[in-house]
Amino acid sequence: MAKNVRVTRPGYRCAECGNEVAKWVGRCPECQAWGTVEEKGAVKPALAKITASPVSAPARPIGEVDIEAARAVSTGVGELDRVLGGGVVPGAVILLAGEPGVGKSTLLLEVAHRWAASTGNGRSLYITGEESAGQVRLRAERTGNLHGEMYLAAEGELGAILGHIETVRPGLLIVDSVQTIQSAMIDGAPGGVTQVRAVASALIAVAKENNLPVLLVGHVTKDGSIAGPRMLEHLVDVVLHFEGDRHSTLRLIRGVKNRYGPADEVGCFELRDDGIVGVADPSGLFLNQRDVGVPGTAITVIVEGKRPLLGEVQALVAATNLPAPRRAVSGLDSARVAMVLAVLERRGRVRLGDKDVFTATVGGMRVLEPAADLAVALAVASAARDIALPPTMIALGEVGLAGEVRRVAGAGRRLAEAVRMGFTHALVPPDSGPLPPEIKATVVPDLGSALRELRSED
Known part of the structure; x- marks a missing residue:
């Protein structure tokens, strides 16, 4: 072979992040996505000279743009409208993702029914x-979601x-799910990166062209992220996560x-045998089966989006003969609970080294924000000392490693919700801002002060 001849080796590029590699690999080493590495073209076509093309509509001052056609339309499901900001906007594409069996199809059947029933x-x-269409019809009959203006089709082909x-x-399109739709014009299996991207792009184009709101159901991976290319979340206008414990009715x-x-709002639903219904007062749902006067329980107020919710934290402390005591957590951040237990033992003098500690939330609620640290600490201390907290007291505050109790955002709004639910006493951190006068607020600068308050209530 002549020495002046250059051999061009094929390169490969990740369709997800654009990372280039010398040889094909099944998983991109940069973004860790599977099946996204594709061969680049051996020769790149020269870029043609770009010339101006006719515009679809002339540019005009932003104040003269008509916004009536972009007004949100209610779906008929109040809690979903709350999360969407008032309803669906014509031409918007909404991606609803969640685990299998959480109730996505049941909710969207309700949305389809309410939409068709609205004049x-x-x-x-x-x-x-x-x-199959018959299976969906059976579910619609069971949940009472039948209407003459609801249309149903069982299709897996994009062209169909x-x-x-x-x-x-239609005035509303629901596709359940985007991972099951394929196009014969695109290579790849249904659910693959190429197919999902092409199907989503085509449906988005139809939505924008016809001012048609589209609801897409998306699958999730075992770690809870949306399956498929990350680009899917960038293409759509709205991304919603449908969450819930399969052993609880709360969604x-x-x-x-x-x-x-x-983008931080939350809607609450209750899944029942006859369908799914919105919960306008979730605080009452969490507290309706509360056992008053039992040691090891504490009430706190968390904020989901802009909505304050009362939640109950429970703890059980039991002696053990095991060399390594158990630490079990349900509905709470295990790392934060471990930190609170360490601070409680070191700063609060609550001995837990030879005891099993179990902590959990009630009603399927997930409490991940640091504002619940003080409630977790008081629940554990209450269980360890067998002293019940007052039934009308709540606790707010983030616990630091030095045992200090730090302020939380929106303390006034949280306590207003506690007053509405009948609570009269609150343990709050310093500098919590203006608080409702209807509740007695006791400032606890550190964990020791909170524990002394617990003893004074005995």
Whole structure:
């Protein structure tokens, strides 16, 4: 072979993050995505000279842009509207992701029914790629979600779905799920990176062109993240996570991304045998079966989005003969609980080295914010000393490693919710700002002060 001849070796690029590698690998070494490394073209076509093309509409001052066509339309499900910022915006594409069996299809059947039943909204079209039409019809009958303007199709081909859209002319499109839809024009299996990206792009184009709101159901991986390419979350307008413990009836919709409203709002639902219903007062749902006067329980107020919620933290401390005592956590951040236990033993003089400690929340609630640290500490101390906390007292505060109790955001709003639920006494950190006068607030600068307050209430 001549020495002046250059050999061009094929390169590979990750379709997810753009990282280039010399040879094909099944998993991108940069973003750790599977099946996204593809061969680059051997020769890149020269870029053609870009010229101006006709515009679809002339640019005009932003104050003259008509916004009536972009007003949010209610879905008929109040808790979902809360998370969306008032309803769905025409042309918006919403991705609803959640674990299997959490109730995504049941909720969207309710949305399809409410939309079709509302005057002026038009038809709703429900596309199912995971079940047969008969199976969806049976669920709709069981939950009472049948209406003459609800249309249903069991399709897994993108072209057929576009045909249904042209025939039905719906006012709302629901696709369950985007990972089960494929196109014969695109290489790859259903659910693959290439297929999901192409299907989502086509549905987004249809939504924008026809001002058609689209709800896409998405699968999640075992670690809770949305399955498929990360680009999917960037393409859609709204990303919602549907969460819930399969052993509890409580379900939460958490906004992750929202181009048309708040991205930190939360909607609460209760899953029942006859369907799913919104819970306007979740604090009452968490406390309706509370055992008053039992040692090892403490009440706190967390904030989910902009909504304060009362939650109960329970603890059980039992002597053990095991060389390594057990530390079991349910519904709480295990790392924060371990830290609180260490501070409680070192700064609060509560001996836990030879005892098993079990901590949990009630009603399926997940409490991850540091504002619940003080309630966890008091619940454990109450269980260890067999002293019950007053039934009308709540505890707010983040516990530091030095035993100090730090302030939390929105203390006034949290205590207002506690007053509404009948609580009269609160342990709060210093500098908590203006508080409701209806509640007696005791400032506890450190964990020792809070524990002394517990003894004084005995």
